[in-house]
Amino acid sequence: MPEIIRLLTARLRDFLGNRRRAPRHSARLAFSLSIEEARAVAAANGNNRRLATINGHTCDLSATGLGLIVLAIRIGDQYLTGEARVLRVTLELPGAMIQVRVRPVRHEQMQGEGKTAF
Numbered sequence: 001m002p003e004i005i006r007l008l009t010a011r012l013r014d015f016l017g018n019r020r021r022a023p024r025h026s027a028r029l030a031f032s033l034s035i036e037e038a039r040a041v042a043a044a045n046g047n048n049r050r051l052a053t054i055n056g057h058t059c060d061l062s063a064t065g066l067g068l069i070v071l072a073i074r075i076g077d078q079y080l081t082g083e084a085r086v087l088r089v090t091l092e093l094p095g096a097m098i099q100v101r102v103r104p105v106r107h108e109q110m111q112g113e114g115k116t117a118f
Contacts, residue, residue, distance in 0.1 A: 006108065022062035029058045029091055031068070035078055036086035036101060052076055058091070066102060073107065081107045 032053045056070035066089070073080055080087060081104040090099050 003111065022064040024060040024062045024067070027058050027061045029061075029093065031056060031058065031089050031091045033068075033070075033080075033087050033089045035075055035080070036088050054080075065105070066100075069110070080104060 032055050034051045034053045052075045054070050054072060054075050056068055058066055059069050060067040068089070070080070079085070085104060087102050087104065088099055089102050090097055
């Protein structure tokens with residue numbers, strides 16, 4: 001059912017035009033991400049261990065968002081898209097690495113690839 005809704009939405013965008021507020025630009029940049037709450041808990045407990053992260057790549061960028069592709073929707077037992085979840089994304093740009101804090105808006109399983117986009 002979600003696949004049908006996504007297909008209909010894509011067709012409507014083709015017919016009516018893409019009405020997103022910020023235009024998307026294709027970009028494939030490597031990144032790693034961690035869950036912000038886990039980082040805060042580790043710091044409060046004086047834990048200096050390396051936090052669990054997951055790697056992936058971007059599929060597009062805009063002034064107001066990122067499209068991310070990952071192989072799993074969880075890090076350990078925590079979902080990346082939980083209620084009010086904040087993620088720390090470390091983007092690998094050509095000249096530098098930057099960290100951004102992001103809040104997932106939606107996610108979807110990609111057909112036949114074993115990947116998740118959000």
